Amino acid sequence: MDVNDYLSNFPEKIPVAVNVPIRGGEVQKYSAIALVTDPPEVELYFDPNALPDPGRIDTEADCLVFVETGEIVTLISSIEEAAGRDLLRITVHNVIQHEEKREFFRGPAGRLSLSCRRKGPGGGKPFAGKGVNISCGGVLMMVYQQVQKKEKLAMEIRVPEPVSKTLEADAVVLRINQVRKGFFSVAVRFTNMDSETCDDIMAFCFAEQRRMLREQVLTRDL
Template identity: 25%
Template sequence: MQQLEDFFSQVKDQKAVRVTLPLSNSVPKERIHCIFGAATPPAFFLFFQEGVLPSTLDAGKSCLVTVDLGGQAKSVTANITAVPDEQTLQLEAVQVISHEQARNYFRVDAHTPIIATPVNPLKNVAEQDSWHLEGETIDLSGSGVLCVFSQPLEQGKKVRINLTLPTGLMHTIESIGHVVRCEKIEEAMYHVGFHFDILASEDRDKIMASCFELQRKHLRMKVQVKNSL
């Protein structure tokens, strides 16, 4: 309960957040940017742009709300208690999930494909470590990335990371990194944090440029949602 109290004391009304919504016709959940609306904790609201809230929303399942609090990503699992209209959800927070992040670079919400593979696959096919994970990012910075995979990865494991930047020319960035954390959120959903250990300077510049562009986009989205309410 104390964690929930701390969470609500830090999240300001009208703050841009990201929610992972359960859909009735699909196993993967949909991740959407929206605006946090304060209420009496543990209750709160989420406000969406017109036409964004999925018609296939499964209100009987829990969702995950992620917010950036001073360079630290925090999430709460929440139950949907009401759908007042086509742009609003009323929810009740259940549990706080905290993601300790490297703070060398600011991070932004970023939803884009990511692939993790072995760093040095063996030439002998019979012995090759042939795992291959495809997922989506949650947030991105010049020092690392937080993402969602359907399977876990061992903390400290070295991996090759292929990341498609979500803006501009959609450049593909390749890096060697390691797993800094892996947390099971629910069945077949793991939050995995990577730190970039080897990353070309020009690729880091591209990541940072993408982060700045996303930050501007999120600010514009916040204004648009507020004006439509």
């Protein structure tokens, strides 16, 4: 959807959730009121003194704004100004609308730590997985444990900065490919993904894409 078209039909003031990027790779979540001033420009009003000192806010990182009006919409934004501790002025660059689009937005997962356990009696010990890519819909991972198609797994996903959380999800195996003896590529679909967990996964994906882009630029300039 076109950003300006979406924002032109935005309610006058609407509650939103905001992932505010902090210098050093941290992300802090806040509630705010969004006011469209001149599309694609938006002002976010927070409770008095809710935000950290403006100097701590990373204006170079993406700021994700989550809008829920019957469906969840994510605004991918940049921070133009941190005006005190209760106002951010942002520019929206992209709108991700509808759950199916959130589900299929995929990012690199090499820094994730994955732990899987077969569900049900006799599921056995947990086994580790190495992430390849992830979305709100599922994850592609490499494992040293053979699993079966349609097998159900309980997963722990340890997400590093800026999210810094351990997420839990149930999943079902969709595809298995043997890469070499005893080593498998496994694609799973999440079966109980809630909106908050999806928000965390998307925040990680955007942060990873930005981090990898910075590394590419640094490597190119060497």
